[in-house]
Amino acid sequence: MPPVLIIGEVTPDGDAASITGELIAAARPLADGLGVELVAALPGTSSQRAAATAITLGADKAYAVEDPFLDDPSAFDAHVAAAQKLCQEIGPSIVLFGRTITGRDVAPRLAFRLGTCAANDCVEVKLDSDQRLAALRPVFGGSALAWVRCLGDVAVVTVRAKAYEPLEADATRKGEVVNFSPGLGRDAVKSRLVERVKEDQTQGLRLEDARIVVSGGRGLGGPDPFVHLEEIAKLLGGAVGASRAACDAGWVPATLQVGLTGKTVTPDLYLTVGISGASQHMAGCAASKNIVSINKDGDANIFKEARFGAVGDWKNILPAFIEQLQELVK
Ligand SMILES: Cc1cc2nc3c(=O)[nH]c(=O)nc-3n(C[C@H](O)[C@H](O)[C@H](O)COP(=O)(O)OP(=O)(O)OC[C@H]3O[C@@H](n4cnc5c(N)ncnc54)[C@H](O)[C@@H]3O)c2cc1C
CATH class of the missing domain: 3.40.50.620 (HUPs)
Structure with missing residues (x-):
């Protein structure tokens, strides 16, 4: 048989x-x-x-x-x-x-x-x-x-x-x-490995394997705010992801892209900051068990998928959020 x-x-x-x-x-x-x-x-x-x-x-x-x-x-x-x-x-x-x-x-x-x-x-x-x-x-x-x-x-x-x-x-x-x-x-074998370059991402938890993924988008406004996402990911034992807009802008490596043309993730918790929730992004994360989103636009598509959300500027929300997390994981 x-x-x-x-x-x-x-x-x-x-x-x-x-x-x-x-x-x-x-x-x-x-x-x-x-x-x-x-x-x-x-x-x-x-x-x-x-x-x-x-x-x-x-x-x-x-x-x-x-x-x-x-x-x-x-x-x-x-x-x-x-x-x-x-x-x-x-x-x-x-x-x-x-x-x-x-x-x-x-x-x-x-x-x-x-x-x-x-x-x-x-x-x-x-x-x-x-x-x-x-x-x-x-x-x-x-x-x-x-x-x-x-x-x-x-x-x-x-x-x-x-x-x-x-x-x-x-x-x-x-x-x-x-x-x-x-x-x-x-x-x-018609192709051969010429060089192996280690991405920062692969030094930690692989995005696809992470139980918690913290993703940032265009709403972060630049590469620097990603340090906050890295801090949250570290506190929660997760990995950082990003929307294509953030990757295309060169703020983070393309290997972090979640979505239709990026990686598919299915973590227990998918936390998004400054991501609108375009269908191409959701294609890579919609099967997450819980989506939690921070976005200043209450009508953003991401809130249709999110289980919990905070409407507001991430600059006002993240500091208190990180402080609470630090308390919780002490
Ligand atoms: C063929 C194709 C394939 C694609 N594949 C992918 C893919 O794999 N992955 C992917 O992500 N996209 C993909 N895209 C692109 C996708 O359509 C969107 O353009 C992209 O996901 C938008 O990224 P974003 O949510 O970061 O940016 P935006 O859509 O610009 O959203 C930014 C959000 O941030 C919010 N914001 C702004 N400032 C703040 C603030 N201070 N505080 C809080 N929130 C704020 C805004 O309200 C907005 O909702 C693809 C598109 C095509 C056509």
């Missing part, structure tokens, strides 16, 4: 990245519903440990897909070729990727090679009455959600980060860890 396959990710330290557990949680009911194995693939240069973790998180079998060309997660050609070889080996009916930088590039290319289609940025996956995969994804910039189905033999899907909570790890779970060498040659 064709298994359900998740393509997990491995951190630079060789651990399973959080998206791996989330994908296993999404795929477990699919595999159980179809009565097939749930297989996890962990591509990297040293992914044994991550593969073993995948078993504890609910996979039945885990492939440590190891190859020197998989060292760089942005060597997308290598990741596509490795995923294709694994699919040829195990013949899955469903392949789930995370909607990460790697997943969103690799999944559609793998789908093309498998002669099927890919559904991107899905927030829910389930089996339809005919046991085919149905995936729920935002459309029209996040204004609506649509169930889509893949009519090919294989369904390839990317699942949004934080759409699923990982299952509780169970160290007593038994499962097979298989070494799989895709034997990639130079011809499989």
Whole structure:
């Protein structure tokens, strides 16, 4: 029986990245519903440990897909070729990727090679009455959600980060860890890493992984006020994000952009300061559990989405807010 396959990710330290557990949680009911194995693939240069973790998180079998060309997660050609070889080996009916930088590039290319289609940025996956995969994804910039189905033999899907909570790890779970060498040659890799530049953002918590995100927009008026957002993020153990207007103005790096053409975040708390709530921005944060906004315009669109809001100038609101936070976290 064709298994359900998740393509997990491995951190630079060789651990399973959080998206791996989330994908296993999404795929477990699919595999159980179809009565097939749930297989996890962990591509990297040293992914044994991550593969073993995948078993504890609910996979039945885990492939440590190891190859020197998989060292760089942005060597997308290598990741596509490795995923294709694994699919040829195990013949899955469903392949789930995370909607990460790697997943969103690799999944559609793998789908093309498998002669099927890919559904991107899905927030829910389930089996339809005919046991085919149905995936729920935002459309029209996040204004609506649509169930889509893949009519090919294989369904390839990317699942949004934080759409699923990982299952509780169970160290007593038994499962097979298989070494799989895709034997990639130079011809499989048409791009190469020239230089690695560490962004300030990546020194702290990754925006996509943060449970609390504090985002600033054009209403901040310049780069300097972002220090207040950094302070709030630090106090709350969160990360800083931004609207495209703030990124385009060069106030903060483009890597902080949240939205349709930026990152998708689904934190427990999304705090916005001086952001109007344009649909393209909301496309990247509307699934946050709680949105709290500060904006001087009471009619700003962001207040339609926000659970709590303060109408006023951030210059008057943030100092007292930060003071309160400092008291609370003492
Ligand atoms: C194809 C496409 C893709 C896009 N992708 C993205 C994307 O990924 N992410 C994204 O963010 N945008 C994206 N945009 C841009 C988007 O349409 C908006 O232009 C952008 O989100 C606006 O950013 P903003 O809310 O910071 O600025 P504005 O819309 O200018 O809003 C600033 C807000 O700050 C408030 N304000 C001003 N001064 C203060 C103050 N002193 N105190 C409190 N509040 C104040 C104002 O009332 C206003 O509501 C995209 C647009 C297109 C066409």
